[in-house]
Amino acid sequence: MVINADIVLLNDVMAAMRKVHESFRHWVVTAARWDMPEDFPYSFEREMWAGRGHREHEATIREFVRTHGTLHTYGGVDFWAWNNDDRTPVPLVKETVPPFSYGRGKYDNWLTHEIIASGLREIVDASEAVTAVHVAHSYSHVVESAFTKNAAGLAGKSFWSTRVNSSWELFANIHLAHTHGTYANQKGTPLHVPVKLMNCLEASANFLCLQRRLRPAVCSCEYSSSVAASQTDPKLSAKQQQWTCGSVASTNVTDYTINPIPHTANSSSSSSSSSSAGTGNPANSxxxxxxxxxxxxxxxxxxxxxxxxxxxxxxxxxxxxxxxxxxxxxxxxxxxxxxxxxxxxxxxxxxxxxxxxxxxxxxxxxxxxxxxxxxxxxxxxxxxxxxxxxxxxxxxxxxxxxxxxxxxxxxxxxxxxxxxxxxxxxxxxxxxxxxxxxxxxxxxxxxxxxxxxxxxxxxxxxxxxxxxxxxxxxxxxxxxxxxxxxxxxxxxxxxxxxxxxxxxxxxxxxxxxxxxxxxxxxxxxxxxRARYPNGAVHGLWEQKDVSRACAKVGCSILHNNWISGREEKMRRFLMNDMWHYDAERHMCVWEWHGKVPPLVRHGGDGIGRVETSEGAGGAMQRKRVRKQASAAAL
Known part of the structure; x- marks a missing residue:
């Protein structure tokens, strides 16, 4: 399961997954969340997880959420749960997931859409069966937490925006969503999911039923008749004299082109904050x-x-x-x-x-x-x-x-x-x-x-x-x-x-x-040169275990020089378990991944490919399977 950190799932998610697991071999469950105000009167720690009676307390919370909350149906998706079959593993999507900034928009719609479009798994919208609670909150913790100030991978306490909307992360996410896969604007919501899980219609029934949507997302008011309130409840527009079920923002890929060169001061100052997300030059830049x-x-x-x-x-x-x-x-x-x-x-x-x-x-x-x-x-x-x-x-x-x-x-x-x-x-x-x-x-x-x-x-x-x-x-x-x-x-x-x-x-x-x-x-x-060795001194790169040899002499760093060309540098990194990036998946490689990834160079510069293969006894051996003429850039 992947879930946003500000979401609490109640136990009805287990019944939903059991039902889906009984019905499909390869599946994904997602759902719209229930939005609650910041003055939510219950404490999950106190009411649900503090001893006996938690089920009764959970039932009380569920009833309160479903009668006082609002079903978030504009498109935000906060969790995906799926099964794994070790005998016949099936991926979620055919596309490589781009390096989105999670929690900053579009990544959730892109992923949901690509799961649907890939057709590798049956995806089920459990919005009416699962209670996913989101309590309104500020983003002060993004700046204040010790993790943000010191943790690996975060580029400083203010580089990552503290506002969820007007931010460079949203700009980047929209760009990535429109340039990878088949996503188009406003696809990938729970309403686009072809199968819906809901309470069975019989009044006495205490079980769940599946329904297949023949035309998913054709009606954005679909949830309104079955929940106390939703974000897309129909409203009468007096000006146009017609009913509408909410409005959606339109994004055009041409508005999200990454421009490396700043505009002039005049053009920058003239841009309005309302258009900042789409111009690449926010007013506050x-x-x-x-x-x-x-x-x-x-x-x-x-x-x-x-x-x-x-x-x-x-x-x-x-x-x-x-x-x-x-x-x-x-x-x-x-x-x-x-x-x-x-x-x-x-x-x-x-x-x-x-x-x-x-x-x-x-x-x-x-x-x-x-x-x-x-x-x-x-x-x-x-x-x-x-x-x-x-x-x-x-x-x-x-x-x-x-x-x-x-x-x-x-x-x-x-x-x-x-x-x-x-x-x-x-x-x-x-x-x-x-x-x-x-x-x-x-x-x-x-x-x-x-x-x-x-x-x-x-x-x-x-x-x-x-x-x-x-x-x-x-x-x-x-x-x-x-x-x-x-x-x-x-x-x-x-x-x-x-x-x-x-x-x-x-x-x-x-x-x-x-x-x-x-x-x-x-x-x-x-x-x-013991603490800061170049690529030739002490013969460190020729050692069987370079990291151990460096530790022995007290290296703080080790330069991979005294070797010609980028390809040879990369080969040396790979052969000594010092390559830390999976270029195919746009991911850092951590020890718990358990396998050295393939190295794939992207772009039309004629660069070769280095792959991994299993050797005798399960030891990882590396071999170059193709090398084309290429030139180092720096």
Whole structure:
């Protein structure tokens, strides 16, 4: 069963499922809920689940709900219950379920419609037989709960809207509903379900009967004659002199196109709040709006997201820093981004993650995945280059890498410190406390030196894939110099880090220390390669159990570099059980799933497919079944 957390099912749901189970081999039960006001006079804990007599109390509650409540018939669906047959398992739907934001509209209608359209199971509307109670409530708990503030996967206490309607989540859900499967506006309500479960008509009957609807949803007033009140009870329109059974909102897929680029200030300010859900530019999307009182506007911008996501930490000098974890990728690395995000979620470290999209396709992908993402508009300069054609080391590749440090510089100038990480890095622990310990005036950064016996400060041995940049004047000046140096070369951005911070020949390396000192006094500290290893040092990736080997040397992170190309990186992740995203199902992979998922790259970039298969003795073995010519985007 899947059920919304604010729904209470009374015991009559068991009788309903027994009846349906006796009648059909593969089935799904759903129902409209009963809405009750906030001053609902009963406590479910006290009246139903506190000792003897609970059945009598439940009967009292059921009677009260059905005589004083309103059957919610506009389309909201709050639970689905179904049976599982291990001998002949049958899915609910033929379509892959998109990554909806649950509780924000359309996902329930989409799922109900696709169950009906797939025809794999008999779906039954039990609205008249099941008492599903919903008591009106506020959404203050979304902001106030410790879970929202700290839990894995939630992008900060205000990124997820506290209002159920005017929100970016609803916009995304409508977009997903209209672009996946066969859903059309206002389908997928309980009234569209072809079979209805109800009390039998005989007055003395104390059992349930099934009825097949020949024309489902032809009458939205269908429930009105059998319940005390419903949302779609017929009303006489004096103006039109006709009876109506409620009204429904119309959504057009063309109104829910994901636009990565913000409108101008004038167009943004002219949009009305009434149309905010459909334009992609709500009136409250101005960067001056308060993130604590308004949902994040569309499209997401860096300026909007920073104050919402930033993690406040002591700066070691009596003040505090506002820190974001920043990544920047193109669409070619979409699945690797999600695997990285899933890993952070499993560690409870995703709450301050900010994604800079280096092309429009990545923005659209990340937005529909529910990530706090903005489009790096400097990408417009290289928009003519196809990211899928940017092979590793190509001139195109180098142009895109230079956008990373430019993104960091913008965040620093906005007053936010940056924990920069590439998405091909595995995190094992939270690195921020250790990085903060280096103090102000420092730039802790990873070394790319593969030989553990040599200093990490060798010429051009900076790895710009992992570092912590404080939002102070010295660091800003250094990044201005780095971006200017990178813009004047035909190389990627990484050599510019070393040439600026340590000197082209290493002349700024401090004697006897793993650091360089720049002209303004900024100390670039090369991180310990046992705790922050690159992809070659200590031979960690060659170990039979990479995670255990990392734990032995005390890794905080492990970089999957010193290997060419995206496909090889992904293969290495997969072979070492470090891939955490199921691209086919748009889901994170958790240990309790018990199986490594297939990796499927989406999009027309000619990327191959990696699948899983069972080996001898049940051990999971991975093999590449197809590899087409493809090029890494970044």
């Amino acid at each position: 101005s960067s001056s709006s308060s993130p604590s009182s308004s949902p994040v506007g569309l499209p997401h911008t860096m300026e909007q997201l920073l104050p919402v996501l930033a993690r406040r930490v002591p700066d070691g000098q009596g003040g505090e820093l506002q820190v974001v974890t920043l990544v920047a990728v193109t669409a070619g690395y979409a699945e690797m981004l999600m695997s990285f995000v899933c890993r952070l979620r499993s560690l409870g470290l995703a709450s301050n993650l900010l994604v800079a999209a280096l092309d429009e396709d990545l923005y659209r992908f990340a937005f529909t995945q529910g990530l706090p993402v903005y489009y790096e508009q400097a990408s417009e300069e290289v928009k003519h280059m196809r990211a899928s054609e940017c092979g590793y080391g190509s001139q195109c590749f180098r142009h895109f890498t230079k956008l990373k440090s430019r993104s960091v510089l913008k965040v620093l100038k906005a007053g936010y410190s940056v924990l920069w990480t590439d998405v091909d890095i595995v995190w094992f622990t939270d690195p921020l406390p250790d990085l903060l310990s280096y103090g102000s005036g420092t730039l802790p950064i990873q070394s790319n030196e593969p030989d553990a016996n040599l200093p990490g400060t060798g010429v051009r041995r900076i790895n710009s894939g992992f570092y912590f940049a404080r939002a102070d004047q010295k660091t800003v000046e250094a990044f201005e110099a780095i971006t200017a140096h990178a813009a004047a070369t035909k190389l990627s951005e990484q050599p510019s880090f070393y040439d600026v911070l340590c000197g082209e020949a290493g002349e700024l390396v401090a004697a006897g220390r793993e650091e360089c000192v720049w002209k303004n006094g900024l100390r670039t500290v090369f991180l310990d």
